[in-house]
Amino acid sequence: MNNSVKSLLAVLFGLLAGAVLMMLTGHNPIEGYQYLVQGGLKNPERIGNTLATATPLILTGLSVAFAFRTGLFNIGAAGQMLVGGFCATAVGLSLDLPRGMLLPLMVLAGFIGGALWAVVPGFLKARYNVHEVVSTIMMNWIAYWTVYYVIPAYFKGDSVETESRQLPANAMLRESWLSDMFQGSYINLGFFIAVLTVIIVAFLINKTTLGYELKAVGFNRHASEYAGIGVNRSIVLSMFIAGGIAGLAGVAQYTGNASSIQIGILPSQGFDGIAVALLGANAPLGVLASALFFGLLYSGRGFMNAMTDIPPEIADTIIAIIIYFAATSILIERLIRKLRLRRSANKKQED
Amino acid sequence: MDYVVEMVGIRKEFPGIVANDDITLRLKKGEIHALLGENGAGKSTLMSILFGMYQPDRGTIKVSGKEVRITNPNVASRLGIGMVHQHFKLVEPFTVTENIILGSETRRLGFMLDVRTAAKRVEELSKKYGLNVDPYAKIEDISVGMQQRVEILKMLYRDAEVLIFDEPTAVLTPQEIEDLQNIMKNLVKEGKSIILITHKLKEIKAVADRCTVIRRGKTIGTVDVAETSREEMAEMMVGRSISFKVDKVESKPGEPVLEIQSLTVKNSKKVDALKAFTLDVRAGEIVGIAGVDGNGQSELVETITGLMKAESGSIRLNGQEISGLSVRERNESGIGHIPEDRQKRGLVLDYTLEENIILQVYNKQPYSKHGILQPAVIRKHAEQIIQSFDVRSGTGARSVVRSMSGGNQQKAIIGREVERDPDLLIAVQPTRGLDVGSIEYIHKRLVEQRDKGKAVLLVSLELDEVMNLSDRIAVINNGELVGIVNASETNEQELGLMMAGIHKEEGTS
Numbered sequence: 060m061n062n063s064v065k066s067l068l069a070v071l072f073g074l075l076a077g078a079v080l081m082m083l084t085g086h087n088p089i090e091g092y093q094y095l096v097q098g099g100l101k102n103p104e105r106i107g108n109t110l111a112t113a114t115p116l117i118l119t120g121l122s123v124a125f126a127f128r129t130g131l132f133n134i135g136a137a138g139q140m141l142v143g144g145f146c147a148t149a150v151g152l153s154l155d156l157p158r159g160m161l162l163p164l165m166v167l168a169g170f171i172g173g174a175l176w177a178v179v180p181g182f183l184k185a186r187y188n189v190h191e192v193v194s195t196i197m198m199n200w201i202a203y204w205t206v207y208y209v210i211p212a213y214f215k216g217d218s219v220e221t222e223s224r225q226l227p228a229n230a231m232l233r234e235s236w237l238s239d240m241f242q243g244s245y246i247n248l249g250f251f252i253a254v255l256t257v258i259i260v261a262f263l264i265n266k267t268t269l270g271y272e273l274k275a276v277g278f279n280r281h282a283s284e285y286a287g288i289g290v291n292r293s294i295v296l297s298m299f300i301a302g303g304i305a306g307l308a309g310v311a312q313y314t315g316n317a318s319s320i321q322i323g324i325l326p327s328q329g330f331d332g333i334a335v336a337l338l339g340a341n342a343p344l345g346v347l348a349s350a351l352f353f354g355l356l357y358s359g360r361g362f363m364n365a366m367t368d369i370p371p372e373i374a375d376t377i378i379a380i381i382i383y384f385a386a387t388s389i390l391i392e393r394l395i396r397k398l399r400l401r402r403s404a405n406k407k408q409e410d
Numbered sequence: 411m412d413y414v415v416e417m418v419g420i421r422k423e424f425p426g427i428v429a430n431d432d433i434t435l436r437l438k439k440g441e442i443h444a445l446l447g448e449n450g451a452g453k454s455t456l457m458s459i460l461f462g463m464y465q466p467d468r469g470t471i472k473v474s475g476k477e478v479r480i481t482n483p484n485v486a487s488r489l490g491i492g493m494v495h496q497h498f499k500l501v502e503p504f505t506v507t508e509n510i511i512l513g514s515e516t517r518r519l520g521f522m523l524d525v526r527t528a529a530k531r532v533e534e535l536s537k538k539y540g541l542n543v544d545p546y547a548k549i550e551d552i553s554v555g556m557q558q559r560v561e562i563l564k565m566l567y568r569d570a571e572v573l574i575f576d577e578p579t580a581v582l583t584p585q586e587i588e589d590l591q592n593i594m595k596n597l598v599k600e601g602k603s604i605i606l607i608t609h610k611l612k613e614i615k616a617v618a619d620r621c622t623v624i625r626r627g628k629t630i631g632t633v634d635v636a637e638t639s640r641e642e643m644a645e646m647m648v649g650r651s652i653s654f655k656v657d658k659v660e661s662k663p664g665e666p667v668l669e670i671q672s673l674t675v676k677n678s679k680k681v682d683a684l685k686a687f688t689l690d691v692r693a694g695e696i697v698g699i700a701g702v703d704g705n706g707q708s709e710l711v712e713t714i715t716g717l718m719k720a721e722s723g724s725i726r727l728n729g730q731e732i733s734g735l736s737v738r739e740r741n742e743s744g745i746g747h748i749p750e751d752r753q754k755r756g757l758v759l760d761y762t763l764e765e766n767i768i769l770q771v772y773n774k775q776p777y778s779k780h781g782i783l784q785p786a787v788i789r790k791h792a793e794q795i796i797q798s799f800d801v802r803s804g805t806g807a808r809s810v811v812r813s814m815s816g817g818n819q820q821k822a823i824i825g826r827e828v829e830r831d832p833d834l835l836i837a838v839q840p841t842r843g844l845d846v847g848s849i850e851y852i853h854k855r856l857v858e859q860r861d862k863g864k865a866v867l868l869v870s871l872e873l874d875e876v877m878n879l880s881d882r883i884a885v886i887n888n889g890e891l892v893g894i895v896n897a898s899e900t901n902e903q904e905l906g907l908m909m910a911g912i913h914k915e916e917g918t919s
Contacts, residue, residue, distance in 0.1 A: 268773045268781050271765070278760045284717060285747070285755040286769040287738025400465075 062340035065388040066349065069338065072391075073381030080376060081369060091369045098362020099355040105362075107237075107244025111316050113354025115140065117253040118308035119332025120350050121260055122173075124341040126301035128264055130277025131294070135180065135195025136305040137329020138202035139173035143306020144313035145206050146172030148223055148320045151230030152214055158229050165230065166252065166310055173306020174299045176202060181298025185291035191298070199325060207322045216319065223320045232315035249311025254347070256304060261343035263300075273297050305329065334378070338385045353378065412475060414439045414603045415460065415491070415572055420469035422455055427804065429455040430466070431627040435605075437572065442594060442604045444618035444635065446611075446647055448845040450802070450815040452627040453607050457574055460605075461493050462486040473572075492565030493574040498557050502550040506543055506560050507532050510567050528567075535566045540596050555586035562593065573597065574605045577843070579613060591617045609647070609845040611640045623647050648847040658857045661881040664693035667834050667865035668714070673723035675709045675889075683709040685889045686723070691834065696856065696866040698880030698897070700873060700905055706889035707869045708750060711838055714867075715747045716740045728833060741770050746832030748823055750839050750869075756823045757811050764792035764807040767826050791829075799825035800851070817848040824852060828859060835859050838869045853879055873905060887911040 078088035099109045119136040126133035133139075147169035154161060180194035214223040232247040264270040276283045276293040283290050308328060313320045335353055339345030360374035384391065415437040422430040430452045437443050447453045458464045460471065462480035470477055473489045480486050486493075500509050507529040518524040529545040536543045541559045549557060558578060565573050575594070579587045594604055594617050606618060614621055614635055621638070623630040623646040630646045645651050668691040677683035684706045691697045699707055712718035714725055716737040725733045732740055741747075749755035757766050768777050768788055776787045792807040801821045803809035811819060820840070827835060837856060841849040856879060860866050870876050876883055877897055885892040885908035892908045 266782055268778045268783060271772050271783060275758050275761065275769070279754070279758045281751075281754045282756065282758045282769070284737065285715075285749060287716075287736065287741050 062342070063345065065391060066338050066340055066345065066385060068391055069381050069384035069388060070352065072384045073377050076380045077373060077377035080373060084369075084373075086367060086369045091363055091367060091373070094363040094366045095356070095359040095374065098359030098366075100359075101362070102242065103240070104242045104244045105358065107241030107246035109351070109354045109358045110250050111244065111246040111354075112358045113350045114247075114249045114253045114316065115308040115312040115326070115328040116331055116335050116350040116353050117347055118256060118311060119305055119328045120335030120339060120346040121253075121257060121332075121343060122301045122305035122308070123332045124336035124339060124343065124346050125260055125264070125304060126297060127336060127341050128277060129273040129293070129297040129301075130280075131181075131184070131297055131301070132192050133177065133195055133298070133301050133305075134192050134333070135177060135198045135302075135329075136308070136332045137325045137327075138195070138199035139176045139302040139305035140309040140312065140326050140329050141199075141202045141206055142176040142309065143169035143173035143303075144309025144320055144326075145202075145209070146306070147310040147314050148226065149214065151226045151314055152224055161230055162232065162248070165314060166307065169306045169310035169314075170303040171306070173309060174303035177298040177302020177305070178295055181295040181302075184298075185294040199329070203323075203325050206320065210320060210322045214320075221322050226314055226318050230314065231318060232311065245316060247311070247315035249315035252307060252311060256307060257343045257347045260304070264343065269296075305332070308332075334382045334385075337382060412439065413437055413472070414474055415605075416470075416472040417456070417460060418470050418472070420456060420459060420466045420471075422452075422459060422464060422466050428627050430459070432469075433624060433627070433629045435622050435629075436632070437603050437605060438620075439603055440598050440601055441619040442598055442606055442617050444606045444608060444614040444621040445624070446609060446614060446621050446643060447624040448609060448647060448847055449817040451624050451647075453624065454576070456624070457493070457576065457605070457607060460486065461491060461574065487568055487570070490569060490571035491574070492568060492570030492572070494558065494561045494565065494576065494578060496576045496578075498561055500549045500557060500560060503548065505546050505548055506552075506563070507545040509549060509560055510545075510564050514568065532563060532567065535563055539566065539593060539600065541593060553586075555582055555589065558582070558586075558590065559593070562597075570602075572603050572605065574607065576607045577609075578606070579608070579610065587613070611643055611846070614643065615640060625649055644846050647845070656853050656857060656878045658879075659861075661695045661860060663695040663881070664863065666690040666692045667728055668867065669724075669726040669729075670714070671724045671726075673710075673713060673725065674721040675706075675713050675718060676721050677709055682721075683889050684713065687886075687889070687891055689884055689891065689894075691865040691867050693833070693865050694860060694863045695881040696860050696868055696879055698876035698883045699867070699869040699886055700876045700883050701871075701886035701909055703871050705886050707838070707886060709889070710886070711747070711750070711836055711867075711869060714740075714836060715745060738770075741830075744833035746827035746830055746835040748820075748827050748835070748837040748840050750842075752816070752819055752823055757819060759810075759812040761811060762807065763796070763801070763803060763809050763811055763814070763822060764788050766811050766822060767792040767795055767807075769826065770830065795822070795825035795829055799828075799855075801825060817844045820844060820852070821848065824855060828855060832864070834865045834867065836867045836869070839871065840868070841870075841872075841875060873902060877902070877905070885909055 081088040081091045098105065100106055119140060122136045123133050147165040150165045150168045151161065176198055180191045180198060183189035183194050184191050210223045211220060216222040216224050232249050234248060237246055238244060272288050273293050273296065275288060276290050280290055312326060312328065331353065335346055335350045338349035356374050356378055360371040363369055364371040413436045417433065417435045420430050420433045433456055445453050455464065459466050462482045462485050471480060472478065478489060507525055510532055511528045516524045516528045532545040541563060543556060543559050543563060578590060582590060598604060608614060618635045620632055621635050621643060622632040623643065625647060670687060670689045672686040672688055673684055674682060674686055675684040687710065701707055709718060713720050716735060720733055724731055727743055727745065732743060753759060771777050772783065776784060778784055789807055795801065796807060799821045801818050803814045803818055824840065841852050856866055868876065868879055880897045882894055883897050883900065883905065884894045885905060887909060888911060892911060892913055
């Protein structure tokens, strides 16, 4: 069965289950969903906010999906995102350059920061066969505590201890024409970076010799060795790219959606990225679609909560159920096959 | 005569192919019934239907005269049908008994595992059928042959009356094959009935009473094994006459292509796997390496191809030292390698056929330009190999290799390696697990390479294959070269002695 059909079915089941939940708690599901969708798409500002919310999810989802396609399980997108965001912020706060030079430099710093953060687990895997799930999670905490120390020590905010200084407008991804177009939304250049990255990654994975190599190593290390592909180099490179993409998520989040970096928080988008990749069947365009959908749910739930007395947790529950169905898509597939078999058996009996 | 199992008019269709088309198989009580067919002929599908893994689209199955519907393997098990799979399904750190009772554990007081009673029964069964298995041995400590007996015991423990053996000898040594055949004879003596899935005619001749031949999903016929010759059965299976002898003219060896000088290699356990090994392979000849499995053959091949590092010694290709080069550099300097384990080394199973065809050349012109793959060129190249090497698959170049039969996977690898036109072609177990038709074809291709003036190094555990194909035979024992003989001047006895490590001079003097 087609992957996109599977994902759509998972979404459908998730929404149905959410409707049942709303009914059980004595609410009107039609009204609930109406406000949920309106909250995300009602006017240009809300659409812009939905896109902005989706931006880091697109990138973390893409990071996880890319690693997965090359046989690696990147649980560390959160840490890579945090480090990427931190590096970009640090550049933005430290350098006084014209915007045309500063922004590219910040994006580059974010990419490199996230990439280097992921290279460590990649190297450990290639050299010592340390499983990346363990090492990427540990890197998450190292990132967490590093930022926890460095921000108050060197980039302390003017009023609050737990935040960095505010970035100057010059060093942020927001563009006034863009905000104007979306009537005051906080949508920013990060969204375009995300879409561009999706296109680049899709091209890289499907059309280039590099993508061929990385996927071959992911599928079968031994055959890749036999073919003369540098297996260790490929693993490190895969993690480098995956980490870099997650780093870009940090750039979009901390220098676009927000204007400062907080300490003591691992960005939740890092973990949501796993769900986004799963629902998007690890395909770049699938990731884009599923991240936009998640963005809609996240940005619409506040409005739903304001207009009805449905708790916002319902939206989280729907997301959880969708992930559940996406993860168990094999069950759905089996169910459909059984139904089809039964139907053809009935037909035969009629003959 | 009543039949224990009757499968009549079975048809099973998969998207794109009819795997079974009106197949009939009748198994008498107390017989060994061979099911013979090429890879992809539909043997496995038919047996999966009998074992409840697939449902037939049409046809009836009767067990002991009663029509049944086998909806899943548990139903098959209840009907007394057991299957010994080609790839064993055992838990390595568990003991024999623990593996056997897995899924139908004997209990005390409803929840405590009672291994002792079970072990006793395992021992009794083992004795009764001459299996000689220690019920308390751990699976990881016993040989492959013994593990297979555990699989057989599993079936007997569940009172199976009909045992299906799926290519049981593929993983066994000649001695173990003989033992297995005796066990099968014991089983039928005790009233069990056996279906033996195979494409090895020698084995059918050795144990089977009757044989049903299928080809391309259709029953060709059921014959009495005693009254039918090997050639007749082969012809039924393939649909044309088959020669078991390889046709080839005298070789005209030229310059040495591969020169190995006192090569020493340590294996993963840091033990010398190859000791001061010296060998040349010249252009226009096939040199066969004969030896019992695990005597240094794999290390030799992996060191030549660059997958393993040599301790000392030199390897020269066309006069150039290559021992410092990477795998890719060696590939490019003219080595082709048909690896021992096609699924582990030779193919990326989740890639399509065309993606596998470019496994070593994906980064070369014209298959890619400036780092971008050229799908049209790749497709054309793959289609040409598919055509000239007769690789059959569901959807041509776009088929995922995992879905292809073993024989066609192997043909794809051979096509890929031969088309790269290497000066030295290393073929390791090139026909393992393949049917007669494919074997004949692959042998012809290897000889063709030789006749084109290429050097061929053949490593095989099948002595017949080494003797048939090679011009010279190098015998390896415990990592040492025992001696080199001309294939035309030797015989099985001499090679057998050498393989056991007895040097030629000692043997003849």
